Amino acid sequence: MNLTIKQQLSTPGGILKFLIKHNTIVIFVLLMIFSALISDVFFTQTNLSNLLKQVSGIGIISIGMLIVILTGGIDLSVGSLVALLAVTFALLINLVILPAAILLTIIMGFALGSVSGYLVAYQKMAPFIATLALMTIARGLGFIYAKGSPVTFETAGGAFMSDFANNATLGIPNIAIIFFIIVAMASVMLKYNVFGRLVIAMGSNEEASRLSGIKVNKYKFLVYAISGSLAAVAAIITASRTNLGSPNMGVSWELDAIAAVVIGGASLNGGKGTAINTLMGVLILGLIGNILNLLNVPSYPQQVVKGGIIILAVLFQKFEGKKQ
Amino acid sequence: MGNSESEYRLEMTGITKSFGVVSVLEGVNLKVKHGEIHALLGENGAGKSTLVKILSGVHQKDSGKVLLNGKEINPKNTHYGQLLGISVVYQELSLVNDLSVAENIYLHKLGASKFWMNWKKITKDAQELINSLGFEIDASAIVRDLSIVQKQVVEIAKALSEDTKVLILDEPTTVFDPNDAKKLFANLDRLKKGGMSIIYISHHLEEIFKIADTITVLKDGVDTGCVPKEDIDKDGVIRLMIGRELEDLFPVRDVTVSEKPVFEVKGLSGDDGFVKDVSFAVRAGEVLGIAGLGGSGRTEMAKLIFGADKKKSGTLTLNGKVITTRNPVDAVNQQIGFVSEDRKEEGVFLPLSIRKNISITSFKTISSKLGFINDEKENTNVNDLIAKLNIKTPSSEIDVKNLSGGNQQKVALAKWLSIDSKLIIIDEPTRGVDVGAKVEIYNLINEVAKKGVAVVVISSDMPEIMGIADRILVMHKGSIFGELPKDKFSEENILRYSIGEELKN
Numbered sequence: 001m002n003l004t005i006k007q008q009l010s011t012p013g014g015i016l017k018f019l020i021k022h023n024t025i026v027i028f029v030l031l032m033i034f035s036a037l038i039s040d041v042f043f044t045q046t047n048l049s050n051l052l053k054q055v056s057g058i059g060i061i062s063i064g065m066l067i068v069i070l071t072g073g074i075d076l077s078v079g080s081l082v083a084l085l086a087v088t089f090a091l092l093i094n095l096v097i098l099p100a101a102i103l104l105t106i107i108m109g110f111a112l113g114s115v116s117g118y119l120v121a122y123q124k125m126a127p128f129i130a131t132l133a134l135m136t137i138a139r140g141l142g143f144i145y146a147k148g149s150p151v152t153f154e155t156a157g158g159a160f161m162s163d164f165a166n167n168a169t170l171g172i173p174n175i176a177i178i179f180f181i182i183v184a185m186a187s188v189m190l191k192y193n194v195f196g197r198l199v200i201a202m203g204s205n206e207e208a209s210r211l212s213g214i215k216v217n218k219y220k221f222l223v224y225a226i227s228g229s230l231a232a233v234a235a236i237i238t239a240s241r242t243n244l245g246s247p248n249m250g251v252s253w254e255l256d257a258i259a260a261v262v263i264g265g266a267s268l269n270g271g272k273g274t275a276i277n278t279l280m281g282v283l284i285l286g287l288i289g290n291i292l293n294l295l296n297v298p299s300y301p302q303q304v305v306k307g308g309i310i311i312l313a314v315l316f317q318k319f320e321g322k323k324q
Numbered sequence: 325m326g327n328s329e330s331e332y333r334l335e336m337t338g339i340t341k342s343f344g345v346v347s348v349l350e351g352v353n354l355k356v357k358h359g360e361i362h363a364l365l366g367e368n369g370a371g372k373s374t375l376v377k378i379l380s381g382v383h384q385k386d387s388g389k390v391l392l393n394g395k396e397i398n399p400k401n402t403h404y405g406q407l408l409g410i411s412v413v414y415q416e417l418s419l420v421n422d423l424s425v426a427e428n429i430y431l432h433k434l435g436a437s438k439f440w441m442n443w444k445k446i447t448k449d450a451q452e453l454i455n456s457l458g459f460e461i462d463a464s465a466i467v468r469d470l471s472i473v474q475k476q477v478v479e480i481a482k483a484l485s486e487d488t489k490v491l492i493l494d495e496p497t498t499v500f501d502p503n504d505a506k507k508l509f510a511n512l513d514r515l516k517k518g519g520m521s522i523i524y525i526s527h528h529l530e531e532i533f534k535i536a537d538t539i540t541v542l543k544d545g546v547d548t549g550c551v552p553k554e555d556i557d558k559d560g561v562i563r564l565m566i567g568r569e570l571e572d573l574f575p576v577r578d579v580t581v582s583e584k585p586v587f588e589v590k591g592l593s594g595d596d597g598f599v600k601d602v603s604f605a606v607r608a609g610e611v612l613g614i615a616g617l618g619g620s621g622r623t624e625m626a627k628l629i630f631g632a633d634k635k636k637s638g639t640l641t642l643n644g645k646v647i648t649t650r651n652p653v654d655a656v657n658q659q660i661g662f663v664s665e666d667r668k669e670e671g672v673f674l675p676l677s678i679r680k681n682i683s684i685t686s687f688k689t690i691s692s693k694l695g696f697i698n699d700e701k702e703n704t705n706v707n708d709l710i711a712k713l714n715i716k717t718p719s720s721e722i723d724v725k726n727l728s729g730g731n732q733q734k735v736a737l738a739k740w741l742s743i744d745s746k747l748i749i750i751d752e753p754t755r756g757v758d759v760g761a762k763v764e765i766y767n768l769i770n771e772v773a774k775k776g777v778a779v780v781v782i783s784s785d786m787p788e789i790m791g792i793a794d795r796i797l798v799m800h801k802g803s804i805f806g807e808l809p810k811d812k813f814s815e816e817n818i819l820r821y822s823i824g825e826e827l828k829n
Contacts, residue, residue: 192696192697193691193694193695193696193697194687194691194695194696194697195695197680197683197684197687197697200676200680201673201676201680201684204673204674204675204676205669205670205672205673205674207669207670208664208669208670208671208672208673209673209684210632210652211630211632211652211662211664211670211671212652212656212684212685212739213652213653213655213656213657213685214652214653214684215653271673271675271676272675
């Protein structure tokens with residue numbers, strides 16, 4: 001671990017070991033090459049920027065999911081939260097000025113995540129159950145507030161957001177930039193901040209953390225609140241892309257997010273995973289969808305292929321575990 | 325009895341067993357006759373449980389022979405052991421809480437039955453079995469709703485539900501009151517007369533002399549021979565259990581202990597009522613030992629002080645100031661450290677590096693207000709401690725799971741030295757640690773105490789606790805039963821207090 005990359009590569013079998021250790025990146029690069037070979041449109045700017053726009057929403061909630069999974073928990077509510085918060089944002093944007101609408105939506109995301117956090121941390125509810133309940137509640141509330149149909153943006157603020165979400169800076173879609181900034185922030189927090197250190201410590205041994213004087217409950221609460229806040233950011237960009245907030249948004253996004261985190265090599269038992277690898281996981285999932293679209297594969301076979309890739313990725317990681 | 329060819333029902337000869345580098349049994353012999361109650365005695369860690377687990381098939385022996393009715397057997401798993409008629413009642417209850425009494429008793433048969441279960445018959449048989457033991461328990465009750473005594477009875481009934489030829493009981497009476505114990509003894513006597521061989525493990529010498537026919541004492545993984553009860557008395561047994569020279573493992577205690585207490589506990593009781601009214605003081609420079617048998621409440625008491633379990637009452641005073649420890653966060657803020665006996669589950673983070681393990685308590689000093697960790701400060705602190713504790717590792721980035729037990733234990737200690745703890749409670753400081761690292765840990769404890777830190781050491785290892793402590797408190801059934809000053813240190817005295825007996829003059 002304290003060897004440099006160069007040293008790792010020069011030890012016998014080092015290249016293989018290196019490749020296995022960084023298997024997520026390897027899979028990603030192989031997929032890129034494969035895609036470029038089979039389709040001439042793949043490496044066009046339109047296609048790549050479409051790909052990035054498509055993955056940004058799920059990508060942002062995947063980062064929240066990663067932080068929750070690092071503690072050994074899970075957050076099934078994020079997909080429904082995206083729907084509820086997108087509707088909330090659309091309603092707010094028609095009522096108050098834009099900055100207030102953004103701020104209030106994020107605060108509401110934090111509050112909704114806090115509900116899961118409270119149930120898990122202080123009521124000792126199983127994360128799966130607590131967030132499953134919140135998932136149903138949020139989806140239902142979304143439909144109630146939207147009165148069953150999408151809420152469209154009708155103000156100048158809405159037009160600004162829609163403009164922002166569909167444009168690019170220096171060739172990179174603005175919403176992808178937001179996604180990348182969140183990945184960078186999470187990466188820094190997990191690596192260099194006490195918060196990240198504690199989240200990983202809790203995931204690798206909760207009782208030892210408690211007996212080291214760590215406020216385990218507080219941090220458990222916080223990770224769900226953060227996941228909720230990130231769901232709000234995902235909701236804002238998703239709604240802005242289409243100029244409306246719909247209660248049908250984000251269906252099964254939580255599963256895609258979990259898949260991305262797992263493909264990124266994180267352990268569902270907690271304590272293992274990085275933001276960069278989760279980014280890779282998100283991109284791999286997006287790439288698969290993109291290639292299959294370019295090959296005109298219909299959506300049902302696509303699901304089958306996606307599932308297969310998840311199994312392969314996890315098997316690959318098991319192989320890595322055994323090697324070590 | 326009559327149809328047997330061999331004199332002994334069970335003969336275990338030259339049994340050895342080690343776990344990794346730790347050798348637990350080093351050539352143990354145990355011979356049990358038909359229709360006898362054979363007591364198996366020994367200190368904590370002498371190897372009694374391991375021996376029993378080899379017999380029942382939980383563990384496999386490394387070498388040696390086990391003969392049942394003169395035929396060699398080799399139980400590969402517990403099922404096989406049961407088929408041979410060997411049943412064990414373990415100390416830690418092995419019942420399934422959500423099933424009924426009857427289901428638990430016949431659990432091992434449920435899978436072997438034909439497609440349909442005959443619940444009526446199972447319940448009826450179970451009820452008859454329990455009634456025959458003279459206890460009143462409804463066979464259709466759910467085990468969760470039973471008292472601990474009733475659970476123990478169900479456990480015994482379960483062991484008898486087979487065609488049991490060898491019954492092994494590991495401390496069966498710890499939860500019993502004298503009346504229940506009497507009932508159990510009457511049952512054992514009846515079973516013995518029916519030809520059953522019973523191996524009875526207990527720390528209660530009174531009991532042993534009441535019911536056993538023969539006694540075998542284990543000491544450090546070897547047996548000290550098999551003695552008929554008539555040929556030995558209680559003192560003789562205690563001598564056999566001890567009989568060893570203190571090795572030259574321990575540092576010289578050349579500290580002058582001041583009169584002033586650094587840390588004081590008054591009237592400490594746990595919320596669950598197990599630990600009752602514990603009071604003691606630790607003086608500056610002193611190493612206070614806490615002895616007692618497993619299950620006497622030592623760890624529970626430590627966890628109460630540390631705030632890991634809920635207190636009912638009690639006052640803690642540290643350096644003259646009354647403190648409250650509602651949870652470990654409070655305790656750590658007061659600079660109290662606790663090294664758990666369960667190193668892997670509670671002490672260290674196995675998948676994390678040494679650096680991350682040690683730093684877990686000291687973020688206040690190594691990070692900025694916003695929580696960003698200062699690499700330089702962190703590495704200096706960690707590397708200092710690695711050097712000071714002589715943790716053998718090529719780098720601070722090695723994962724703790726790759727270290728030896730002794731070095732893992734040093735890591736567990738290091739995190740408390742990292743925050744300059746004022747009180748450190750160390751539960752079983754050297755469990756699963758090799759001799760070399762043991763000496764280093766003892767020296768370390770000595771050094772820490774010299775600096776005026778109050779050190780409380782809980783240990784089941786009697787030579788260890790006598791070697792490093794200045795004073796020993798002995799716990800029994802959740803309370804402090806007696807206190808031994810240095811001139812009264814002896815394994816015999818500790819053992820006497822541990823089993824609730826007064827000292828002999």
